[in-house]
Amino acid sequence: MNAVVAKLKGALEFAGQATLDFFTEVGLVTQFMARILSASVRPPYRVKLLLQQAEFVGVGSVFIILLTGFFTGAVFTLQSAQAFQRVGMESMVGSTVLLAVARELAPVLTSLMVTGRVGSAMATELGTMRVTEQIDAMEVLAVDPINYLVVPRVFASAVMVPCLSLIFLVVATVGSFIVGVSVLGIDEGAFMARIEWFLDPFDFTHGLYKAIVFGVVLSLIGCYKGYNAAGGARGVGMATTQAVVIGSISIFVLDYVLTSILLIGAPD
Amino acid sequence: MSPRTPLLVGLVLVVATFSLSWFLLTTSKDKFGEEATYYLYADFSDASGIRWKTRVQINGIDVGKIEEIKHVRGTTGALVARVKLRILNDYEVYEDALLRKVAESLLGDFRLDMLPGSPAKRKLEQGDVIANVRSLSDFDEIQSQLKQVAINVNEVTENFKRVLAGPEGEGSMRAIFSRVERSMEAIEKATAMLSETMTRNEGNIDRVLTNVGAFSESLAKAGGPDGDLTQLTDNLARLSARLTKIANSVQDMVSGEGGEWEQGASLRRSIENLNESLNHINGIAKKIDDGQGTLGHIVNDSAIADKVEQTLDDASELIGGLSKLQTEVELRSEYAVPIDAPVPGRPSPDDVRGIKNTLGVRIMPKPDKYYIIEAVADPRGKQIVTKTTTTIGTSTTAVDKTTTTQNELKFSAQFAKRYYFLTLRFGIIENTGGLGANVHALRDDLELRLDAFDFSRRNPNNNTQIFPRLRSYAMYQFVNHLYLQAGMDDPFNRFYRAWFAGGVLRFNDDDLKSLLSVAPKP
Numbered sequence: 001m002n003a004v005v006a007k008l009k010g011a012l013e014f015a016g017q018a019t020l021d022f023f024t025e026v027g028l029v030t031q032f033m034a035r036i037l038s039a040s041v042r043p044p045y046r047v048k049l050l051l052q053q054a055e056f057v058g059v060g061s062v063f064i065i066l067l068t069g070f071f072t073g074a075v076f077t078l079q080s081a082q083a084f085q086r087v088g089m090e091s092m093v094g095s096t097v098l099l100a101v102a103r104e105l106a107p108v109l110t111s112l113m114v115t116g117r118v119g120s121a122m123a124t125e126l127g128t129m130r131v132t133e134q135i136d137a138m139e140v141l142a143v144d145p146i147n148y149l150v151v152p153r154v155f156a157s158a159v160m161v162p163c164l165s166l167i168f169l170v171v172a173t174v175g176s177f178i179v180g181v182s183v184l185g186i187d188e189g190a191f192m193a194r195i196e197w198f199l200d201p202f203d204f205t206h207g208l209y210k211a212i213v214f215g216v217v218l219s220l221i222g223c224y225k226g227y228n229a230a231g232g233a234r235g236v237g238m239a240t241t242q243a244v245v246i247g248s249i250s251i252f253v254l255d256y257v258l259t260s261i262l263l264i265g266a267p268d
Numbered sequence: 269m270s271p272r273t274p275l276l277v278g279l280v281l282v283v284a285t286f287s288l289s290w291f292l293l294t295t296s297k298d299k300f301g302e303e304a305t306y307y308l309y310a311d312f313s314d315a316s317g318i319r320w321k322t323r324v325q326i327n328g329i330d331v332g333k334i335e336e337i338k339h340v341r342g343t344t345g346a347l348v349a350r351v352k353l354r355i356l357n358d359y360e361v362y363e364d365a366l367l368r369k370v371a372e373s374l375l376g377d378f379r380l381d382m383l384p385g386s387p388a389k390r391k392l393e394q395g396d397v398i399a400n401v402r403s404l405s406d407f408d409e410i411q412s413q414l415k416q417v418a419i420n421v422n423e424v425t426e427n428f429k430r431v432l433a434g435p436e437g438e439g440s441m442r443a444i445f446s447r448v449e450r451s452m453e454a455i456e457k458a459t460a461m462l463s464e465t466m467t468r469n470e471g472n473i474d475r476v477l478t479n480v481g482a483f484s485e486s487l488a489k490a491g492g493p494d495g496d497l498t499q500l501t502d503n504l505a506r507l508s509a510r511l512t513k514i515a516n517s518v519q520d521m522v523s524g525e526g527g528e529w530e531q532g533a534s535l536r537r538s539i540e541n542l543n544e545s546l547n548h549i550n551g552i553a554k555k556i557d558d559g560q561g562t563l564g565h566i567v568n569d570s571a572i573a574d575k576v577e578q579t580l581d582d583a584s585e586l587i588g589g590l591s592k593l594q595t596e597v598e599l600r601s602e603y604a605v606p607i608d609a610p611v612p613g614r615p616s617p618d619d620v621r622g623i624k625n626t627l628g629v630r631i632m633p634k635p636d637k638y639y640i641i642e643a644v645a646d647p648r649g650k651q652i653v654t655k656t657t658t659t660i661g662t663s664t665t666a667v668d669k670t671t672t673t674q675n676e677l678k679f680s681a682q683f684a685k686r687y688y689f690l691t692l693r694f695g696i697i698e699n700t701g702g703l704g705a706n707v708h709a710l711r712d713d714l715e716l717r718l719d720a721f722d723f724s725r726r727n728p729n730n731n732t733q734i735f736p737r738l739r740s741y742a743m744y745q746f747v748n749h750l751y752l753q754a755g756m757d758d759p760f761n762r763f764y765r766a767w768f769a770g771g772v773l774r775f776n777d778d779d780l781k782s783l784l785s786v787a788p789k790p
Contacts, residue, residue: 058277163280
């Protein structure tokens with residue numbers, strides 16, 4: 001009996017501690033965001049650092065986005081065409097693929113790619129600086145580490161992830177066109193006409209809003225995890241892993257939330 | 269930070285901005301906007317399969333779309349689906365117009381087909397309701413027809429069943445068989461009676477046959493020497509003799525042997541001449557056929573025919589291409605002002621100050637493809653640095669640097685191709701390799717241009733590599749042929765960057781023809 005009570009007590013303690021940890025984490029992240037906001041509006045404005053980070057986040061990810069985008073468009077077109085051929089509506093393939101890519105696949109897959117490549121690097125870089133006390137040294141030298149390290153990364157991600165998402169969209173459209181028109185023989189005129197007919201500017205702005213939010217979130221998580229890393233090399237490794245896992249999950253959860261909100265204002 | 273960083277980040281931003289602009293422009297082209305359309309209503313009892321943006325077609329061509337569907341009370345008080353249609357102003361719809369649903373696929377998607385009605389009826393104005401609406405689609409109609417056919421077949425089989433099944437049906441069948449049996453017996457009796465009659469009236473039948481024999485004998489007499497038929501034959505013989513005589517007379521006339529038939533002789537000579545001519549023609553035709561002489565070669569040698577055909581094709585293609593070729597002449601003049609203040613020991617920004625004139629020709633084989641050839645007089649010119657070293661004895665005492673700017677004429681030759689709102693160019697820009705892009709907006713009145721060239725550019729003072737020359741500017745057409753332009757030149761190279769503004773005059777073939785026709789002649 002005492003053993004059962006002890007196990008029950010242990011489970012309750014674990015659940016309680018987890019809840020407390022969760023809310024504490026939320027509070028800390030909010031505090032971190034507030035510091036970023038505060039630091040971003042105060043001088044000095046570090047344009048060079050912003051450009052460096054933009055190059056790392058954006059330019060460095062272009063190649064992987066080109067590959068991912070092209071094959072996503074191509075594969076999605078192959079699958080959709082097979083389904084649409086059964087009901088004689090092959091001309092709908094282009095608009096269907098582009099609608100899915102513009103609203104969902106471009107922002108989500110781009111953000112996941114950038115999380116894997118950039119979010120992890122941010123966590124590692126900042127985590128290493130934290131455990132080797134370089135961040136503490138900056139504070140001693142009266143250099144605000146948030147202003148110097150975090151703000152350029154978050155702003156660069158907020159600008160470059162939407163740009164990458166648009167490049168993804170263009171390349172996916174090209175992939176879809178090549179497979180649909182050249183390989184599967186779908187009529188080129190019908191393919192383009194359906195795209196023009198069924199897609200609205202809203203579909204592209206929809207994806208763009210998501211990409212901006214995802215860019216902020218993935219960099220915020222990467223920086224937060226790295227900035228608060230502790231425990232030497234192992235702590236840096238943990239921070240990197242958590243940055244990628246939490247970043248990826250957050251993108252999917254936020255995708256659902258944002259879609260629900262954005263569809264309220266959708267024209268149809 | 270690497271010197272390439274701003275360039276690369278800028279490139280990604282520009283590509284992304286272009287992409288977004290293209291997608292937004294492509295998908296926001298709504299030819300069924302409020303200005304270009306008027307709206308009509310139609311009440312459907314069944315609006316399944318049609319929705320917002322469903323197409324409205326006349327003769328298979330899109331003329332409108334559905335803007336809205338909502339429930340309203342119809343004239344009978346029943347709920348109906350009221351569909352608001354946006355129809356292009358170019359299409360008039362009349363009171364007797366018919367609107368019906370047509371299936372687009374097996375998925376249950378429909379479009380609306382419209383017969384616009386006859387102009388004899390009243391024209392429907394904005395907000396009117398189309399009265400003739402067929403809510404059932406062609407699929408629904410086929411379904412209902414099949415249903416009717418099935419009902420009819422069912423009724424027939426039911427009737428058969430009622431007639432044939434049960435004791436009554438069995439009785440009916442027996443009665444039918446019994447009647448058939450009786451009919452067969454009656455036929456048998458009739459044939460027996462016919463045989464008996466023939467036997468009984470054998471004498472009468474013989475008499476009938478005798479009469480037939482006498483009739484044929486009378487017919488033979490009529491055909492004899494004094495019979496009517498013989499006289500008829502004699503008359504025909506005489507008629508034939510007369511006709512022969514007439515024919516002989518005609519022959520004499522033609523041959524001219526009658527003496528008094530002078531005209532007939534002339535006719536004969538003419539025929540002889542004609543025969544002689546025909547013989548000559550036959551001889552020529554034979555030679556041609558045998559491949560003799562030039563004509564024979566041309567006619568019989570298939571290679572010559574192929575060459576002639578090919579030559580005609582080439583000529584046709586060339587003439588067609590030339591007739592399609594459009595030419596535009598462009599005169600561009602702009603004044604540049606340096607951005608940076610002069611610093612001693614550095615290149616003088618004043619070198620970029622001045623008026624730049626460009627004379628260009630666009631040769632356009634197709635509306636979306638053209639070639640640009642330009643001659644440019646630029647104040648920047650070509651800079652040459654000359655070092656003068658003064659040596660006295662073994663030691664160098666002074667080194668003088670002289671920068672000379674040569675205002676040489678520069679040339680550009682580019683190939684340009686337009687894709688929707690974007691034109692891409694590449695080729696030679698101001699004597700160096702380069703590329704450029706134009707973004708067209710506001711129905712082509714506004715052009716945003718970006719040129720990049722001189723990629724292997726070096727600082728003339730220290731021979732270090734500097735940024736390529738970029739030039740970004742906007743052109744706006746205020747009145748026909750006249751553009752105003754402003755922009756920035758060489759923004760990444762300090763002491764070389766400049767603002768510039770100016771104007772462009774652009775004329776095409778038609779304008780040039782008009783101008784030349786009124787120009788004074790020497």
